[in-house]
Amino acid sequence: MLEIKNLHAAVEGTEILKGIDLTVRDGEVHAVMGPNGSGKSTLARVLAGQEAYVVTQGQVLFNGQDLLEMDPEERAREGVFMAFQYPVEIPGVSNTYFLKAALNAVRKHRGLLEMDALEFLTMVRQKMKLVQMEETLLNRPVNEGFSGGEKKRNEIFHMAVLEPSLCILDETDSGLDIDALRIVADGVNALRSKDRSFLVITHYQRLLNYIVPDYVHVLVDGRFVRSGGKELALELEEKGYSWLENLAAAPVGA
Amino acid sequence: MQTQTDTIEQFATQDYKFGFVTDVEQDIFPPGLSEDVIRALSAKKEEPEWMLEWRLKAYRHWLTMAEPTWANIHYSPIDYQSIAYYAGPKPKGSGPKSLDEVDPEILATYEKLGIPLRERELLAGVAVDAVFDSVSVATTFKAKLAEVGIIFCSFSEAVRNHPDLIQQYLGSVVPYSDNFFATLNSAVFSDGSFVYVPKGVRCPMELSTYFRINALNTGQFERTLIIADEGAYVSYLEGCTAPMRDENQLHAAVVELVALKDATIKYSTVQNWYPGDEHGKGGIYNFVTKRGKCDGANAKISWTQVETGSAITWKYPSVILKGDNSVGEFYSVALTKGYQQADTGTKMIHIGKNTKSTIVSKGISAGHGQNTYRGQVKILKGADNARNFSQCDSMLIGDQCGAHTFPYIDVQNPLARMEHEATTSKIGEDQIFYCNQRGIATEDAVSMIVNGFCKEVFRELPMEFAVEAQKLLAINLEGSVG
Numbered sequence: 001m002l003e004i005k006n007l008h009a010a011v012e013g014t015e016i017l018k019g020i021d022l023t024v025r026d027g028e029v030h031a032v033m034g035p036n037g038s039g040k041s042t043l044a045r046v047l048a049g050q051e052a053y054v055v056t057q058g059q060v061l062f063n064g065q066d067l068l069e070m071d072p073e074e075r076a077r078e079g080v081f082m083a084f085q086y087p088v089e090i091p092g093v094s095n096t097y098f099l100k101a102a103l104n105a106v107r108k109h110r111g112l113l114e115m116d117a118l119e120f121l122t123m124v125r126q127k128m129k130l131v132q133m134e135e136t137l138l139n140r141p142v143n144e145g146f147s148g149g150e151k152k153r154n155e156i157f158h159m160a161v162l163e164p165s166l167c168i169l170d171e172t173d174s175g176l177d178i179d180a181l182r183i184v185a186d187g188v189n190a191l192r193s194k195d196r197s198f199l200v201i202t203h204y205q206r207l208l209n210y211i212v213p214d215y216v217h218v219l220v221d222g223r224f225v226r227s228g229g230k231e232l233a234l235e236l237e238e239k240g241y242s243w244l245e246n247l248a249a250a251p252v253g254a
Numbered sequence: 255m256q257t258q259t260d261t262i263e264q265f266a267t268q269d270y271k272f273g274f275v276t277d278v279e280q281d282i283f284p285p286g287l288s289e290d291v292i293r294a295l296s297a298k299k300e301e302p303e304w305m306l307e308w309r310l311k312a313y314r315h316w317l318t319m320a321e322p323t324w325a326n327i328h329y330s331p332i333d334y335q336s337i338a339y340y341a342g343p344k345p346k347g348s349g350p351k352s353l354d355e356v357d358p359e360i361l362a363t364y365e366k367l368g369i370p371l372r373e374r375e376l377l378a379g380v381a382v383d384a385v386f387d388s389v390s391v392a393t394t395f396k397a398k399l400a401e402v403g404i405i406f407c408s409f410s411e412a413v414r415n416h417p418d419l420i421q422q423y424l425g426s427v428v429p430y431s432d433n434f435f436a437t438l439n440s441a442v443f444s445d446g447s448f449v450y451v452p453k454g455v456r457c458p459m460e461l462s463t464y465f466r467i468n469a470l471n472t473g474q475f476e477r478t479l480i481i482a483d484e485g486a487y488v489s490y491l492e493g494c495t496a497p498m499r500d501e502n503q504l505h506a507a508v509v510e511l512v513a514l515k516d517a518t519i520k521y522s523t524v525q526n527w528y529p530g531d532e533h534g535k536g537g538i539y540n541f542v543t544k545r546g547k548c549d550g551a552n553a554k555i556s557w558t559q560v561e562t563g564s565a566i567t568w569k570y571p572s573v574i575l576k577g578d579n580s581v582g583e584f585y586s587v588a589l590t591k592g593y594q595q596a597d598t599g600t601k602m603i604h605i606g607k608n609t610k611s612t613i614v615s616k617g618i619s620a621g622h623g624q625n626t627y628r629g630q631v632k633i634l635k636g637a638d639n640a641r642n643f644s645q646c647d648s649m650l651i652g653d654q655c656g657a658h659t660f661p662y663i664d665v666q667n668p669l670a671r672m673e674h675e676a677t678t679s680k681i682g683e684d685q686i687f688y689c690n691q692r693g694i695a696t697e698d699a700v701s702m703i704v705n706g707f708c709k710e711v712f713r714e715l716p717m718e719f720a721v722e723a724q725k726l727l728a729i730n731l732e733g734s735v736g
């Protein structure tokens with residue numbers, strides 16, 4: 001699915017990612033943890049193709065294709081989805097209208113016909129149930145005036161509608177109350193399949209109790225300093241990051 | 255990789271899609287303006303003496319006036335002697351009595367503009383009074399409207415057939431001496447539309463006029479007069495395009511609206527005149543005076559405009575709120591790109607008690623476009639409990655364009671209530687990226703975001719027109735395909 005080799009990236013001339021290696025196979029769930037400012041969101045944005053994040057070295061293959069060569073919209077249509085840490089508001093554009101435009105762009109790319117209004121609505125209703133989203137949020141402008149939790153739910157709802165193959169969740173758990181966390185996690189779990197992979201960025205072990213990862217990676221200062229199984233998250237919960245930060249200077253291979 | 259700068263560049267330089275010239279035999283005056291030209295024009299139109307006198311009075315007054323310079327626009331001087339003041343397709347025999355008699359070339363032009371008259375007539379139920387250069391070439395649905403007593407015809411026809419109404423209302427809202435451009439129009443207006451909706455009649459369909467400037471070096475001086483008698487309702491749509499020319503063309507129109515007691519007039523414009531090329535060469539100079547008068551209690555006048563074309567737009571659709579409880583509204587979208595300049599807004603003049611006005615203005619600037627909102631809210635002494643709400647939002651695309659806001663407020667009654675909101679925002683890279691990340695191309699994202707920004711205005715347009723306006727905005731925002 002995804003193969004990252006020696007990835008370096010800079011923003012405004014400062015190198016943030018300093019050599020990332022990661023292989024995600026079909027159906028796997030990888031968690032990425034790490035202190036504030038270590039570069040987790042940067043990694044997500046580089047993969048999604050945000051312009052300001054410049055790749056200075058390395059390679060990323062997505063299903064064998066050179067991901068870095070593609071425009072962000074092309075990546076999305078090929079199946080890369082990123083749930084934003086801070087979802088963006090688009091005033092005056094209804095959530096449904098936006099999603100329909102997105103879905104049809106994706107479908108067109110995949111050689112499918114546009115969905116008609118009825119078909120679309122039926123499908124959308126069904127996906128909303130997955131994250132128990134309020135129907136009123138459909139007709140409101142994209143994310144405008146949504147509560148923090150509603151925004152996060154909306155991201156997962158978009159994901160459910162677009163059916164991507166690589167899902168990058170950037171702190172989807174932050175801002176969710178305890179019940180919402182479980183609902184969203186259940187939604188994500190329902191979307192797990194043998195040909196859909198997840199990169200879950202989080203600060204909290206709690207989320208990983210619900211979305212159980214196959215691997216956990218710890219990002220410190222732009223490098224993975226430790227990788228392991230799900231128990232690594234528990235260890236971090238207990239010890240914090242400081243014991244690993246010393247390792248950042250002389251990183252172990254991830 | 256498609257960058258945002260590219261998009262902005264292409265957006266700013268994209269081609270005008272309506273720049274074709276129709277080849278029809280023209281009946282045209284040589285350039286120049288004098289009393290003789292006005293006499294000849296009036297004779298050509300077989301006008302009564304009083305009409306000629308009115309024109310001459312205006313002309314003589316115009317000679318004493320100077321072109322206004324207060325607007326935030328810059329253009330090379332207009333030579334009023336180099337303009338031809340009359341151009342019309344040569345009639346085959348007399349004027350067309352039905353669509354079948356309209357020159358097929360002209361019909362093809364409308365077809366290209368996406369307004370097939372026949373289709374409009376048959377499918378959309380819209381009555382179209384099409385103005386091709388100066389002569390009104392086709393008036394549809396007249397018969398059907400006549401059944402309920404509505405008069406919808408060309409201005410020239412109204413001068414001949416309804417002189418009493420014209421004499422009563424012409425200049426009653428925009429006097430012949432009003433301002434430089436309106437006065438010029440009063441002297442040389444060529445044609446336009448006339449609507450009269452009798453007492454208590456609700457016009458059963460949207461009335462629509464499509465203006466198009468075709469001939470080279472001709473100014474277009476439209477004059478429109480709409481009267482809604484007591485308790486009447488009418489919704490009127492005006493759409494404009496012009497072919498591509500290197501020269502600048504002058505368009506100085508006047509629109510007068512009269513809404514009597516309990517009457518409502520809704521006037522919607524989609525203006526897409528040729529804006530000039532990417533270096534700012536050519537394009538229409540659009541100096542327009544539009545004003546409505548709520549001349550009775552509970553009258554309502556609502557202006558909605560979508561201005562995407564013209565090199566220069568100078569336009570302030572206004573409402574005189576004379577009747578108690580009368581309502582004035584102004585909803586505007588103005589888009590400037592390339593080297594376009596728009597100085598537009600409204601005047602709301604509150605005279606009657608409990609009068610209410612709403613102003614919603616959305617300015618979008620891209621490329622080197624300059625967009626100015628200029629609005630005045632005036633509350634006179636007797637206007638107890640007058641209320642105004644104004645909202646002026648500007649959106650900037652790129653960093654070489656400009657947005658300016660000049661709200662003037664003059665309150666002479668202590669019971670008045672005023673609310674004013676203004677915002678300026680840049681189209682966000684994060685918004686575009688968010689759309690991209692969901693699979694939406696940058697160009698579509700820009701048009702989606704801009705359409706969202708304009709939603710409160712589009713909502714005011716009649717359904718079919720709203721769809722057209724959105725498409726037009728998308729076309730104007732387009733340019734990154736490739």
Ligand SMILES: Nc1ncnc2c1ncn2[C@@H]1O[C@H](COP(=O)(O)OP(=O)(O)OP(=O)(O)O)[C@@H](O)[C@H]1O
Nearest residue numbers: 011012016034035036037038039040041042043052
């Ligand atoms: N657009 C930007 N301009 C300038 N600096 C940036 C930009 N984006 C990220 N950075 C910097 O890059 C570093 C990594 O940021 P990033 O958002 O990737 O961290 P993070 O690991 O996601 O942190 P958090 O846990 O707080 O979300 C930070 O020092 C941040 O300030």
Ligand SMILES: [Mg+2]
Nearest residue numbers: 040041042085
């Ligand atoms: Mg982050």
